[in-house]
Amino acid sequence: MSDRLPGFSTLAVHAGAQPDPTTGARATPIYQTTSFVFNDADHAASLFGLQAFGNIYTRIGNPTNAVLEERVAALEGGTAALAVASGHAAQVVILQQLLQPGDEFIAARKLYGGSINQFTHAFKSFGWNVVWADPDDIASFERAVTPRTKAIFIESIANPAGSITDIEAISTVARKAGVPLIVDNTLASPYLIRPIDHGADIVVHSLTKFLGGHGNSLGGIIVDAGTFDWSTGGKYPMLSEPRPEYHGIRLQETFGNFAFAIACRVLGLRDLGPALSPFNAFMILTGIETLPLRMQKHCENAKAVAEFLAGHPAVASVSYAGLASDKYNQLARKYAPKGAGAVFTFSLKGGYDAGVNLVSKLQLFSHLANVGDTRSLVIHPASTTHSQLDDAAKVKSGAGPDVVRLSIGIEDKEDLIADLEQALSA
Numbered sequence: 001m002s003d004r005l006p007g008f009s010t011l012a013v014h015a016g017a018q019p020d021p022t023t024g025a026r027a028t029p030i031y032q033t034t035s036f037v038f039n040d041a042d043h044a045a046s047l048f049g050l051q052a053f054g055n056i057y058t059r060i061g062n063p064t065n066a067v068l069e070e071r072v073a074a075l076e077g078g079t080a081a082l083a084v085a086s087g088h089a090a091q092v093v094i095l096q097q098l099l100q101p102g103d104e105f106i107a108a109r110k111l112y113g114g115s116i117n118q119f120t121h122a123f124k125s126f127g128w129n130v131v132w133a134d135p136d137d138i139a140s141f142e143r144a145v146t147p148r149t150k151a152i153f154i155e156s157i158a159n160p161a162g163s164i165t166d167i168e169a170i171s172t173v174a175r176k177a178g179v180p181l182i183v184d185n186t187l188a189s190p191y192l193i194r195p196i197d198h199g200a201d202i203v204v205h206s207l208t209k210f211l212g213g214h215g216n217s218l219g220g221i222i223v224d225a226g227t228f229d230w231s232t233g234g235k236y237p238m239l240s241e242p243r244p245e246y247h248g249i250r251l252q253e254t255f256g257n258f259a260f261a262i263a264c265r266v267l268g269l270r271d272l273g274p275a276l277s278p279f280n281a282f283m284i285l286t287g288i289e290t291l292p293l294r295m296q297k298h299c300e301n302a303k304a305v306a307e308f309l310a311g312h313p314a315v316a317s318v319s320y321a322g323l324a325s326d327k328y329n330q331l332a333r334k335y336a337p338k339g340a341g342a343v344f345t346f347s348l349k350g351g352y353d354a355g356v357n358l359v360s361k362l363q364l365f366s367h368l369a370n371v372g373d374t375r376s377l378v379i380h381p382a383s384t385t386h387s388q389l390d391d392a393a394k395v396k397s398g399a400g401p402d403v404v405r406l407s408i409g410i411e412d413k414e415d416l417i418a419d420l421e422q423a424l425s426a
């Protein structure tokens, strides 16, 4: 064996997987079972007491899901990961470990529309209070910090306009405040940006998007960077205090640099219950094997489409960080040198009506609420994903009435451009 560390594409195919020890199966089998037989009574007791690692019940862990967890942890450069049923489930599980009722977390205002909803309404009903900050104004994060702040949440490449967030600058604010930085890396995928390299303590993904990549399976994952000390100041009792349900063990003390991933599994997933189906884990693992190839094609196509739109007379503006003229191009060169992703927005001179009209005229692009599919997708955020926001908040989050969002797939770029050309001139 060479002592070379495997590269990203090798990890995307192999990390976490080995031939099945019983059958020799080379692809990771789908362990479609709810539960696992114990060796004996002592073995059962030690698994339940967290003295030994092993399979108990698929709500807590499953061997197919474990391969997915190891693979994404390797791709992100984290110590451990936990796969759950969706990106939103991952966000709930993360914050449940960090916030007590009455606590606060700071979130970037430019976020996936579903996250804005989840943070504003559902989380409020748990007593978790979101405080919004502007990712283009780092000082707004500093100003938002209070003694009750328990975390900062940002997207690496932000919805819907594909803007690039200055992760390092916000991680400095988080360090100073003594709170973890959570980065939603869904739109970048670890192929384009690895937030842990820039100071993230926790990375979260909707696996539903580029990691799965084929628009066929929901999933979410939490990656523990292993960087945060949960014991300071008693701010994170779920991690630092004795756990009555596990014979009084303290998770940070017992599990060290992967204590957060363990907390998410044994306190979050076990008790809240959003387990990922092993079948979905299999589909997503298969998707991840081609992540590097797909991301290259997604980015190449997105850049070509953005350039075409920027030169079209019906188009007022294009927000794509991969364009040299874009306000985020400097940040894109620093954080995403391999490509600025494939989700971006543009605005039409004809406003809201032109946006709605364009969406109805496109043929190759599918009009739907998803991103990160092999197929090219289009949506008008103001009337769909961001419709719950008032007009000022729509504009602030990059989803004004004239804005159309694209998620560029891996088709031939000439066909995508021809479809846009016919729809724009119709």
Ligand SMILES: *Cc1c(COP(=O)(O)O)cnc(C)c1O
Pocket: 086, 087, 088, 089, 112, 114, 115, 155, 159, 184, 186, 187, 205, 206, 207, 208, 209, 218, 219, 220, 371
């Ligand atoms: C889709 C998405 C989510 C939510 O993930 P689900 O798998 O749909 O629950 C969160 N963040 C971003 C950036 C997303 O695109």
